[in-house]
Amino acid sequence: MQHKNKTVMKMMEVLNLFLTHEELNLNEMVQLSGLPKTSVFRMAGTLEDMGFLKKDENGKYSLGLLFLQFGQLVSSRLGIRNIAYPYMEALRNEIDEAVNLVIRDGDEAIYIEKLDTNQPVRVYTQTGRRAPxxxxxxxxIILAYASDQEILEYMNNTELRRYASGTITDKEQLMEVLRKSKKEGYSISHSELFDNTTAVAAPIFDANGAIAAGLSIVGPDVRIQSEHLPGIIAKVKRTASQISEELGWKNTIG
Structure with missing residues (x-):
């Protein structure tokens, strides 16, 4: 508790007023919060500049559109998680390896759901973990379905660091792998984030046909060997398609 920033906490007090009030002027904010008028005036200006509050021509403040943007983002992410979860559970039970659900967050991927294998040897990942x-x-697989312009900008602005023995650090090789993944509708990695692991991923699309998330199976390479891959690929692609259809995507292939 002692490490909390006092200014941020006071700003939260001001924002919390709008949980029960649609609009407030400065005097009302001062009266309801009990904070000094100069402090409220300064914080309201800062929150307005940041987009958390907006002020109309009558000097009344209300929540800014930034909250709507955040709310829509959280809602969409939670929506994917809720829709995907039963399919992920069925896939995990069918293959008995860990299943991950990943979305894009800027130039990174973030794991928003994970179901562990029931087997004693596991690949360590956790919800909230980020990866390049x-x-x-x-x-x-998410990067593979980005636009050509996005991929080009990403390549120009990203240093390919090595995370494990199989990490791809050559940009020409990466471009070839991205093209192959998009053409075939899945991606495979061997020891790219952790040594001695294999993962198979497929894309999840939204109702507009845009890439929404990636779904993967991951496990130790001693359990996921070459002879197992065709069956795993088919099951991961099938499950990703089922989730996509729940999101409103229409498969027009074939």
Whole structure:
């Protein structure tokens, strides 16, 4: 508790007023918060500049559109998680390896859901973990379905660092892998984020046909060997398609 920033906490007090009030002027904010008028005036101006509050011509403040943007983002992410979860559970039970759900967050991928295998030897990942878009099957399948311009900008602005023995650090090789992944509808990685691991990922699309997330199976390479890959690829692609259809995507292929 002692490490909390007092200014931020006071700003939260001001924002919390709008949970029960649609509009407030400065005097009302001062009266309801009990904070000094100069402090409220300064914080309201800062929150307005940041987009958290907006002020009309009558001097009344209300919540800014930034909250709507955040709310829509959280809603969409939670929506994917809620829709995907039963399919992920079925896939995990069918293959008995860990299943990950990953979305893009800027130039990174973030794991928003994970179901562990029931087997004693596991690949360590956790919800909230981040990874570069170029490394690992699941982050890379998202990058593979970005626009050509986005991929070019990403390549120009990203240093390909090595995370494990199989991390792709050559940009020409990465471009070839991205093209192949998009053409075939799945991606495979071997020891790219963690040594001695194999992952298979497929894309999840939204109702507009845009890439929404990546779905992957990951496990120790001693359990996911070459003879197992065709069956795993088919099951991961099938599950990703089922989730996509729940999101409103229409499969027009074939």
């Amino acid at each position: 878009l170029y490394a690992g099957a699941c982050p890379r």
